[in-house]
Amino acid sequence: MQISRRKFVGLAATSSLIPLALSNGLSKNISVKVNQASENSFEPWIEIDAAALRYNAKKIAALSGNRQILAVIKNNAYGLGTVEIAKILNDFPEIMGFAVVKTEACIKIREAGITKPVLLMALANDKDEYDLVSQDIQLSIYTDDAQKRMEKLASKLQKPINVHLYLDTGMSRMGMPYHRAYPWIQTLAASKSVDIVGTFMGFTEEPDFDKEQLKRFTDLAEKAAKDGISLGKLHAASSNAVYHFPESHLDFVRPGIALYGAYPSYAEEESKKGQLKPAYSLKTRVVRVEKLRVGDSVSYGRNYIAKKPTWVATLPIGHSDGYPRESVAGAKVLIGNEVFPVIGAVSASHAILEIGDEKKVEIGDIAQLVGPDHPEVHPNAVAQAAGVSVYDILMHMNKEFPKVLV
Ligand SMILES: *Cc1c(COP(=O)(O)O)cnc(C)c1O
Numbered sequence: 001m002q003i004s005r006r007k008f009v010g011l012a013a014t015s016s017l018i019p020l021a022l023s024n025g026l027s028k029n030i031s032v033k034v035n036q037a038s039e040n041s042f043e044p045w046i047e048i049d050a051a052a053l054r055y056n057a058k059k060i061a062a063l064s065g066n067r068q069i070l071a072v073i074k075n076n077a078y079g080l081g082t083v084e085i086a087k088i089l090n091d092f093p094e095i096m097g098f099a100v101v102k103t104e105a106c107i108k109i110r111e112a113g114i115t116k117p118v119l120l121m122a123l124a125n126d127k128d129e130y131d132l133v134s135q136d137i138q139l140s141i142y143t144d145d146a147q148k149r150m151e152k153l154a155s156k157l158q159k160p161i162n163v164h165l166y167l168d169t170g171m172s173r174m175g176m177p178y179h180r181a182y183p184w185i186q187t188l189a190a191s192k193s194v195d196i197v198g199t200f201m202g203f204t205e206e207p208d209f210d211k212e213q214l215k216r217f218t219d220l221a222e223k224a225a226k227d228g229i230s231l232g233k234l235h236a237a238s239s240n241a242v243y244h245f246p247e248s249h250l251d252f253v254r255p256g257i258a259l260y261g262a263y264p265s266y267a268e269e270e271s272k273k274g275q276l277k278p279a280y281s282l283k284t285r286v287v288r289v290e291k292l293r294v295g296d297s298v299s300y301g302r303n304y305i306a307k308k309p310t311w312v313a314t315l316p317i318g319h320s321d322g323y324p325r326e327s328v329a330g331a332k333v334l335i336g337n338e339v340f341p342v343i344g345a346v347s348a349s350h351a352i353l354e355i356g357d358e359k360k361v362e363i364g365d366i367a368q369l370v371g372p373d374h375p376e377v378h379p380n381a382v383a384q385a386a387g388v389s390v391y392d393i394l395m396h397m398n399k400e401f402p403k404v405l406v
Contacts, residue, residue, distance in 0.1 A: 052277035072256030079397035154193030164198035199231035239264035281371025288314035299344030311355035322396035330385035
């Protein structure tokens with residue numbers, strides 16, 4: 001099955017729904033700049049489907065009682081590109097803003113011309129905090145010295161600082177522990193230097209304990225309300241809670257992975273509750289097709305020995321690109337209309353497929369390793385086959401892969 005390179009060019013050129021930043025670099029809307037995959041490159045690229053992102057945002061809003069979405073685009077937007085994804089999501093009415101965990105991502109988002117709220121869910125140093133607040137980034141605060149630091153910052157900037165209080169209700173990861181948070185909250189609420197625009201927490205995603213965590217959170221919020229303290233908007237729900245814990249949807253929801261079309265926890269159950277569309281595909285081209293003789297072996301360690309003559313195909317993508325080593329446990333790759341199993345050890349830059357006794361693929365054929373076009377390459381299916389987290393399937397993708405909008 002030969003898919004011509006020309007077909008690929010056509011695909012990239014004709015199906016762009018969003019104006020790309022072409023040579024003139026300007027468009028009326030915020031243009032989405034992508035590094036175009038070279039038309040004849042064998043090297044891996046990522047296709048991003050804006051319509052699927054839109055579909056998922058609507059679905060998440062519907063699952064959340066039509067609440068707004070603070071889109072988590074941390075870690076290079078789960079591998080899909082911070083700026084590329086932010087620019088697409090920015091146009092959706094369901095998306096109220098963005099949350100990230102690196103200061104650099106905040107700046108990149110602002111430099112891209114995006115003006116919706118951006119929340120940094122991390123600790124920044126004094127200098128970075130100054131730059132971030134100057135760019136209208138909202139800070140998360142949780143340390144004992146938060147009030148002192150915010151007062152210093154506010155006096156430098158001559159304005160109150162917009163913050164979200166980060167509370168720890170049981171993750172023991174980030175946030176002010178809930179059991180000693182109240183006096184800290186009172187102090188901050190009394191400070192003229194601080195404008196509390198939100199208060200948030202994260203769940204352990206252990207269903208029974210999640211309920212206890214939410215209670216710890218809402219108890220504090222109720223106490224504050226009684227004392228006339230505003231904690232701003234309350235938010236807690238990541239993708240898992242969007243699906244499984246409606247009581248936690250609060251003022252808005254804060255999902256990441258579901259936006260990109262992957263199910264967070266129990267794919268089968270979740271797809272029935274609210275089906276998502278994988279919003280990206282990871283593709284590359286076949287670089288070698290050969291026939292093995294009986295007894296020929298494949299890759300390091302010779303884990304695969306041909307028992308009968310078979311065709312094999314090599315893809316120029318490996319574990320250093322984020323394609324999991326564990327794929328060999330049963331992951332498949334789509335070429336044309338058929339899926340083929342990964343065999344042998346996945347090496348740093350190569351994966352090898354068993355094609356069978358017929359030569360069904362050619363050098364240059366497009367292979368979809370992860371994507372929407374077959375159930376066996378759905379991100380959750382690849383994760384399951386490999387026995388890894390679906391978060392790894394997205395987030396470990398090589399940052400340098402070119403992004404193509406389709
Ligand atoms: C990553 C993250 C999210 C989003 O999680 P998903 O499971 O991808 O929906 C939300 N909140 C916090 C604090 C996070 O770190």
